[in-house]
Amino acid sequence: MSKKIRVGAIGCGYWGPNLIRNFIEIPNSELVGVADLDQKLLARMEDRFPQIQNTTTNYRDLFEMDLDAVIIATPPQTHYTIAKDCMEHGLHVLVEKPLTLNSDEASKLVKIAEEHKRVLMVGHVFEYNTAVLELKQLIDSGELGDIYYIDFIRASLGLFQTKANVLWDLAPHDISILRFLLGEDPLTISSTGMSCINNGIEDVAYTTFTFPNRILAHIRSSWLDPNKNRSVTIVGSKKMVVYDDLEPLEKIKIYDKGVEVIRRTDTYGDFSFSYHYGDMTAPYYRFEEPLREECKHFLDCIENGKQPRSDGKNGLRVVQILEAADYSLKNKGIAVSMNFETNEITSAF
C-alpha cells in the first residue's frame, strides 16, 4: 500500500459517524472532508475526530479536495442526486442503503457507474457480517438440506422516518441477506401493513416472498415493538438454524432436528408425531465489526478494480423488490412480480 485513498463523507447524522470512524481507523484511507447541512453536526465531528481535515455545508466543496471516493449517508431521497453528482465528478461512491427510493433512479445510477467506470457500492452491511457468511456456508454446503422457508424479524421501538416507510428503512437489510443467502430473486412478493403513527407512512409491515424451488420467505418489519428483535430462522429438511443478532456470543444456533413423514394411525386420537429432536450447536465464530469489513471491501474494490459484493446492481435489485413490496402494501397485499429488466410490476395472478 503506497498511497492512502482519500475519502470524503457526506452526511454525519445517525450512521455517517460510524463510517467516518472506520475510514479514519483503517490504515490505507484518510478522511479528508466532511459535508453536512448542519453546522452543529460538523462541529461535533471535528471535536470527536481531529483527524478530519475539512468540513463544509456544501457537499460540492468536496470536489475540490482531490478525493478518490465519497461515502454518502444522507436521507435516502437525496441519494440519487448526490451519488450521480459524485460519480460524474470522478469519485467512487459508497452509499447507504437503500440505494434510492425508486427503481428508475437506481437503474440510472448503475448505468452512470458503468459509464464512468466508478465503483458504486451500497452499504448492505449484513453481507459483510460473519454470521450471515456462515449462514450462507450452511446453506451452500447442503448441511441444512433443502431449504423450506426463511423467517426474518426486525423490530424495535424504533427510529421513525417521515419520507420513507418501515419497509424502505428496515427491510433492505433482510432483502439483501435473503438474496445473498439464496442467490436468487423472488418470484412473487406480497406485503401487508399499517401506518399507525404517521398517516401514510407504514410503521409495521409483513412481507411474504416466494422463490424458485418452492422456498418461502417472510419478513416482519416494525418500528413499533416493545422488544428489540433481530432474528433469522432458516428451516431446512435436515437442520434448522436461528441467527439472533442480539445474542452477545452465541449468535448462531444450529438445530439438528428433522421431520420425518410417517403414516398416521387411524383413531379418533389423530396426531402423528413425525419429528425428531437432536443436538443443538452454537459454533464459535470470531467476529469482526461488519462495517469495518464493508469499508475495507470498498477500499479493496477501488484499489484493485474489483466489483463489490453489494454493487450497484445488487442495490438496484433490493430497490426493485422494495418497490414491488411497497406496491403490494398499498394494494391490500396483492401478490406481485417485478420485471427486473423493465422495472414493471405485475399482478402475480
Added chain:
Amino acid sequence: MSKKIRVGAIGCGYWGPNLIRNFIEIPNSELVGVADLDQKLLARMEDRFPQIQNTTTNYRDLFEMDLDAVIIATPPQTHYTIAKDCMEHGLHVLVEKPLTLNSDEASKLVKIAEEHKRVLMVGHVFEYNTAVLELKQLIDSGELGDIYYIDFIRASLGLFQTKANVLWDLAPHDISILRFLLGEDPLTISSTGMSCINNGIEDVAYTTFTFPNRILAHIRSSWLDPNKNRSVTIVGSKKMVVYDDLEPLEKIKIYDKGVEVIRRTDTYGDFSFSYHYGDMTAPYYRFEEPLREECKHFLDCIENGKQPRSDGKNGLRVVQILEAADYSLKNKGIAVSMNFETNEITSAF
C-alpha cells in the same frame, strides 16, 4: 349442587384425556363413559382413570348411558357428524376446536343446537385463560390507549395433521383470542404459506387481518420451527403488552412505552427519535388451569341454562374466518372478506 352431571367422552387420543381428567376431578360431574375406535387407548384410560364406568368402541353406545353431556375430542373432520348425532340425542356438547372444517357444517350445528335447546360449546380454551382475560381488561379499560396492532406467534416443531393444515390446527386459538380481545370480526383476511413436508397440507402460514378502527392483526402459524413460541404482542398508543405463554411466572409484561409524533429536523442526518421509554411491569396473576375453567363453564351453562362464552356461534365465526384465510392461502394471499351471514367469500378489492 344436588345431582352430578353425567358426562361421556368421545375420543381419547391426544387431548381427550385432559378433558376426561378434568370432568373426573370436578366435583359436580362424573365421567360415565368413554368411546374411541382404538381399544388400546380405551384400556389405557381405564388403567389411568379407574373412575371411568364404561368404555366402548362405538360412540352411539353412550346414548344408552343416561348422559347429560358429551365432550368430543375426535379428529375435526368427524366433529360435524358426531356433534349433530349427540345433540339430536338430547346431549349437551363440548367439542374441540375447530368446531368443524367448513362453515356450512358449523352453521348447521349452531342451528341444531338452537332447535334442540342444547348447549353447544367449542373448546376455545384460551378464552378461559387468566392471561387472556387480563389482556382484555387492559384493552377495555383504555390502559393501552388506541390499539394499533396485535401480533401472534404460535410455532414449534409440532404435531402434524394430515387432513387439516396448520391454519386449521393452530390458528383457531389465535383467532378466538383476537375476536375475544377486540369484540369484532375482521374486515379483510389474507394468508400466505407453504406446504413443506406434506404436499398440499400447509405447515407454515402467515395471516393478516384488518379490523374496524384501522387495527391490524397478524398470526404466524408454524409446525416447523426449531423453537417453541407462543406469544401475543399488543401495541397501543399508550402502552404495549407482551403475553408469553411459555414464561412460567411472568406471562404478561406491560411496557409503558409510547410514541410521540415530533417534528423532524431538516438535516442530512435525518432520523427523528420520537419514542419514549418507560417502566415495564409484570403483574402477578393467580393462574387456574384454563381447561379446568373451560370445563367448569360448560357445566355451569348446562346447570343454569347460560350461553357459553365460546358458544356455537363463536365457533362458527372462527371456522368462517379460517375458511376465508384458507381460501386466501390457496389463492396467493389475496385479501378476502367473509360474509358472515351467507358464508360467502369475496375478494376485498
Added chain:
Amino acid sequence: MSKKIRVGAIGCGYWGPNLIRNFIEIPNSELVGVADLDQKLLARMEDRFPQIQNTTTNYRDLFEMDLDAVIIATPPQTHYTIAKDCMEHGLHVLVEKPLTLNSDEASKLVKIAEEHKRVLMVGHVFEYNTAVLELKQLIDSGELGDIYYIDFIRASLGLFQTKANVLWDLAPHDISILRFLLGEDPLTISSTGMSCINNGIEDVAYTTFTFPNRILAHIRSSWLDPNKNRSVTIVGSKKMVVYDDLEPLEKIKIYDKGVEVIRRTDTYGDFSFSYHYGDMTAPYYRFEEPLREECKHFLDCIENGKQPRSDGKNGLRVVQILEAADYSLKNKGIAVSMNFETNEITSAF
C-alpha cells in the same frame, strides 16, 4: 414378573402423592395402603387415586396388609422411628431425603437394614436423573479434562420448614449429586448462612467443600430468592458444562472453552488474555421422569436382591456431610472434617 410388589405409603403431604402415583402407574407394583395423620389428606388421595385399597391414620396398620415394601415421605424428624419400625416388621424401605436428621440415627438404620436383609433406599432422586447421569459420563470419560470446581445453585422463594434448616432441606440433592459425580467424599466442609425469617432456622446458606485432587465445590442454598434457580456448573481443564434443570429442552450445555497458561507481557497494561473460546453444544437427551426411574430401581432391587444406587450408606454419607456443614454453619463457617467411621467432626486446621 409374576406377582406384583405390594407397596404401602406413609405420608401424603407434599411429595408423597408423587411417589404414590408412580407406584400405581408402574405395572409390577400395587399401592395397597396409605397412612397419614391427616384424614383430609387421606380422603384427597382416595379421591384422586381410586386404586388405593386402604387408608389409615396409624401407619402401623400397614403391617397387617401383607406388604413387601413401604415408601416414607413424612417429615425428616420422623424418618428414623418409622423406617426402623418398618424394617423390623420385614418391609423394604424407600425413605425420602434426608435419611435422618443426624448421623447416629442414619448409622443405626444402615445397620438394621443389614441385619434384617432389607432394601433401604433413600430418595436421592437426582441420581436417577438423565442429566446427572450424562454429567457423570462427561466427567468419567475425560471429556472435561481435570475437574477444577463444581458450583451448585438451588434457590427459590421456597417452601419453609420449621424443624430443619435450608441445608437439610435443599442441600441433600446437591450433596448426593456431588458424591455421585466425583465418587469421593469431601475432605473439608465449611458453611456460612443466616436465619432471616425464623430465628434459629437458617434459610440461606453458602457451603464450600474441598475434595481430593484439589477439587473445589460450592453450594448456594436459599429459600429466599426472587428467582427460581437450579443449576450445576462444572469447570474442567478441557471443557465446561452447565446443567440448568429449569430449561425445558436444552438442560445441558457443553462449552468447548479452555484456559491456556500464557506468559504475561511486562507493561503497565498488564492483563494476560489466556483463554480460548469454542463451540457450545446442547446434546439432545430423551428424558424419563427421574422419580419414575427411582421407583423402578427400588422395585428392581427388591425383586433381584440388588443394592440400590442410593442405598442406606449413601444416605448416611449425605447426612454426615450435612451434619458437618450444619456444625460449621453454627460455628462461623469454620472448616471441618467428618470422620465417616465414627461420626466425629473435627476442625480442619
Added chain:
Amino acid sequence: MSKKIRVGAIGCGYWGPNLIRNFIEIPNSELVGVADLDQKLLARMEDRFPQIQNTTTNYRDLFEMDLDAVIIATPPQTHYTIAKDCMEHGLHVLVEKPLTLNSDEASKLVKIAEEHKRVLMVGHVFEYNTAVLELKQLIDSGELGDIYYIDFIRASLGLFQTKANVLWDLAPHDISILRFLLGEDPLTISSTGMSCINNGIEDVAYTTFTFPNRILAHIRSSWLDPNKNRSVTIVGSKKMVVYDDLEPLEKIKIYDKGVEVIRRTDTYGDFSFSYHYGDMTAPYYRFEEPLREECKHFLDCIENGKQPRSDGKNGLRVVQILEAADYSLKNKGIAVSMNFETNEITSAF
C-alpha cells in the same frame, strides 16, 4: 468554566484508554500527556486519539507538563509508588481499583493526600452507576424493608492476572458496592477458593460477610466460568431486587414478593407455604456511562475542593476488607475481623 483541567494518564493497557477517551471528551479537561512502558501502546494511543499532546515511557516526565491531575491505570502493585510520587509532586490523583495491594500502603496514601491537600480518588466505578444509585435509593427509602442478605456474582471466562488473585481483581467492585449500599463495614469476613490454573493465584473465590443488624452478604468471584454473570440480588423483608448488569435495558427488577411467617400444620405432610407472590417491575432509568460520571466527579472535586465519593479512605477500606478476605482465603476460610484503625486481622471466634 474558565480554564481546562490539565490531565495526564499513566498506563494505557486495558482500562487506561477508556479513561483517556473520557477526559478527552469531557469539555472542561484536556489530556496533556500519556505515559506507558510500552512504546507500541503509546503509538496506538496517539493514532487513536490525536488530541493527546505528549507521550513518554517515563511517567516522571509528566511532572514537567504543568498538569493538575493524573489518572493511574497501571498494574495494582505499582499504584502505591506512582500515586505517592504524583501527589508529592502536587498532582491530584485518580487511581484505578484496587487502591493498593495492602492496607499499609493504602493508609499511607490517604495520609499523603491529606498532608498535600490533594484529591485522592479510587476508580470504584460502580459507585457512579445509575443502577447502583437506584439500589441505594430502594434500600434507604425503606421500600425493600429490612435487608436480609445481598448476593453478588461476578464471573466470566476472564482476564487473568499473575500478581493478584481473583479477589483483588474482581471483588473490589462488589465490596465498594456493598459498603456504598449498606453504609457500614463488615463485622466478619470469610473466604474460600481455589487456584485452578496458576499455582498460588486463586481464580475462584466465595466470600461471606456479616454486617451489623444481622445482614449477610456473599460474593462469588470467578475468572473461570463459561457464562458471563454480573448480578446483585438484594432480599428484603418487603421486596426483593435483582440488578443484572448484562441486561441491555431492564437492569433492575423489583419483586414485590414477601415472606410471611405462618404456623405450620402438624401432619406428616409438613411444609408451610409461607410466601406470597406479587408484581415485578423494571423501572426505566436513563443511563449515563458510569465512567463518564466518575471522571466528571473527579474534575468536580478538583475544581470545587470536594471530597470524592470514592475517596482514599473509601479505597483504603476496600483494601482492608480485601486483605482480610485474602487472609481467610489462605487460612481455610476462617472467619476474621479487620481492625480498621490498625490494619490488624483477628480471628472472629
